[in-house]
Amino acid sequence: MASDAQYTSASEEFWSGVRDEIPLMLGVIPFGMVFGVLGVEVGLDPVTIMAMSIIIFGGASQVVFAQMVSAGAAGMVIAGTVGIINLRHALYSATFTTYISSLPMRWRVVISYLLTDEGFFVSLVRFQTKPYSPNMYFHMVGTGLVLWVCWQAATLAGIVVGELIPPSLNLGFAIPLTFMAITVPQITSIPPLVAVITGGVVAILGQSLPWNIWVIAAALAGMTAGYLAEIVLRRNKATS
Amino acid sequence: MSGMDTELLGGLWGGPWGGLWGVILASGLLTFAARFSMIGIFHDRELPELIKRLLAYVAPAALSAIILPDILLVEGDITFTGNAQIPAFILAAVVAYFSRNVMATITTGMIALWVIESLF
Numbered sequence: 308m309a310s311d312a313q314y315t316s317a318s319e320e321f322w323s324g325v326r327d328e329i330p331l332m333l334g335v336i337p338f339g340m341v342f343g344v345l346g347v348e349v350g351l352d353p354v355t356i357m358a359m360s361i362i363i364f365g366g367a368s369q370v371v372f373a374q375m376v377s378a379g380a381a382g383m384v385i386a387g388t389v390g391i392i393n394l395r396h397a398l399y400s401a402t403f404t405t406y407i408s409s410l411p412m413r414w415r416v417v418i419s420y421l422l423t424d425e426g427f428f429v430s431l432v433r434f435q436t437k438p439y440s441p442n443m444y445f446h447m448v449g450t451g452l453v454l455w456v457c458w459q460a461a462t463l464a465g466i467v468v469g470e471l472i473p474p475s476l477n478l479g480f481a482i483p484l485t486f487m488a489i490t491v492p493q494i495t496s497i498p499p500l501v502a503v504i505t506g507g508v509v510a511i512l513g514q515s516l517p518w519n520i521w522v523i524a525a526a527l528a529g530m531t532a533g534y535l536a537e538i539v540l541r542r543n544k545a546t547s
Numbered sequence: 548m549s550g551m552d553t554e555l556l557g558g559l560w561g562g563p564w565g566g567l568w569g570v571i572l573a574s575g576l577l578t579f580a581a582r583f584s585m586i587g588i589f590h591d592r593e594l595p596e597l598i599k600r601l602l603a604y605v606a607p608a609a610l611s612a613i614i615l616p617d618i619l620l621v622e623g624d625i626t627f628t629g630n631a632q633i634p635a636f637i638l639a640a641v642v643a644y645f646s647r648n649v650m651a652t653i654t655t656g657m658i659a660l661w662v663i664e665s666l667f
Contacts, residue, residue, distance in 0.1 A: 330648075330649055330650040331649050331650075333649070333650050333653050333654065334649065334653045351567075355567060355568075355571070358568075358571055359571055359574075362571055362572065362574070362575035363571065363574050363575045363578050364575075364578070365578050367609075367610070367613050368574070368578065370613075371613065372574065382566070382567075382569065382570040382573075383570075385570050385574070386570050386573040386574045386577060389574035389577060389578060390574070390577035390578070390581070391609070392609050392613070393577065393578040393581050393582075394581050394602075394605050394609070395581075395602070395605035395606040395609055395610075396578065396581040396582040397581040397582070397584045397585065397602060397605075398599075398602035398603060398605060398606065399582070399606075400581065400582055400583065400584050400585035400586045401584075401585040401594055401599065401602065403585070403586055404585050404586055404590045408590075410586075412587070415583070415586050415587040415590070416583070416587065418586060419579060419582040419583035419586045419587055420579060420582065422582040422586070424606070424610075475664075476661075477632075477657075477660055477661075477664070479617075480632060480635070480656065480657060480660055481653060481656075481657065482617065483613075483614040483617045483618055483632075483636065484636070484639055484652060484653045484656040484657070485649070485653060486610045486613060486614050487610075487614055487636070487639065487640055487643060487652065487656075488639075488643050488648075488649040488652040488653060489610065489649070490606070490607055490610045490611060490614070491640060491643040491644050491647075491652075492643075492647050493606060493607050494607065498604065499603075499604060499607045500607075502604040502607040502608040502611070503607045503608065503610075503611040504611070505608065506607065506608035506609065506610075506611040506612040506615075507611040507612060507614070507615035508615075509612065510611070510612035510613070510615055510616050511615055511616055511619060511620070511625065514616065514620070514623070521612075521616075522609070522612055522613070525608065525609075525611075525612030526605060526608050526609040526612055527608075528608070529604060529607065529608020529609070529611065529612060530601055530602075530604040530605050530608045530609075531601070531604075532604075532608075533603070533604030533607065533608060534600050534601050534603075534604055537600065
């Protein structure tokens with residue numbers, strides 16, 4: 308008994324994940340509704356829109372997907388863009404494994420499926436600031452599940468009652484706000500700032516690029532610029 | 548498959564991956580592959596340093612690439628005048644920077660947008 312008590316239990320971790328995730332729903336629920344509304348506007352049927360939320364489960368990439376449908380982009384470019392936008396999850400995936408080493412495969416699958424910006428960054432704070440527990444991956448199950456349930460419910464609500472939402476509420480603004488709230492804490496030094504600025508500028512300038520490849524171009528340019536800035540800074544430090 | 552999808556397929560979904568469901572499945576697969584890559588497959592291996600350094604900037608670059616056009620572009624053109632989203636966004640960014648609080652950031656941004664739009 309005493310040996311178990313030194314670590315937080317799976318259910319304690321799970322519920323603390325649930326509690327920690329709830330504040331983000333303020334942004335995620337309008338976000339999901341906006342996606343549902345957008346899907347209907349673009350001409351997708353409800354089953355397809357729900358399938359996107361369940362199969363892709365990546366808010367920003369789903370919104371871009373729907374926008375690209377209305378822009379008439381080719382299927383391959385759309386899938387490629389979703390892939391690039393969500394490539395950042397490979398980093399979250401790598402970061403996660405530095406905190407959790409042994410885990411049954413079924414939980415690896417579940418946690419991978421639930422891995423998102425809004426869940427990961429909340430659980431990362433727990434991994435970094437609270438004592439280690441072999442059960443702490445349940446924190447991520449908690450954050451991920453809250454997000455999943457709310458995302459599906461919000462998508463459905465957007466599809467069903469979307470037209471009742473007055474456009475003057477500008478709920479769509481919750482999307483950039485949610486991502487900004489996640490991005491700003493990542494800007495802790497010059498290189499990520501360079502990545503943010505480059506990504507944003509290339510996205511704006513690249514709007515007229517063919518095949519709607521502006522997201523891919525901006526992400527690649529931003530990540531390269533951030534990396535180069537890191538090298539230059541390191542070299543300057545070494546020579547000074 | 549519904550008539551609407553078939554219409555979209557015919558009009559928009561050219562290329563070798565034709566089919567809306569095919570594109571959704573491919574998108575889901577690519578997304579899951581990124582998420583599963585290290586957790587599920589390479590968890591006992593260390594990523595090459597270069598890849599790790601590059602990946603560190605995917606999140607800020609991609610998120611910013613999605614955010615900025617959303618804020619600045621109105622019907623496809625960069626619009627600064629009469630775009631209430633810009634001051635509301637800047638105010639929310641200041642709150643985000645100092646508070647690091649998601650709820651405070653979103654609340655500030657939305658309320659600022661409503662107030663500015665009702666004033667002008």
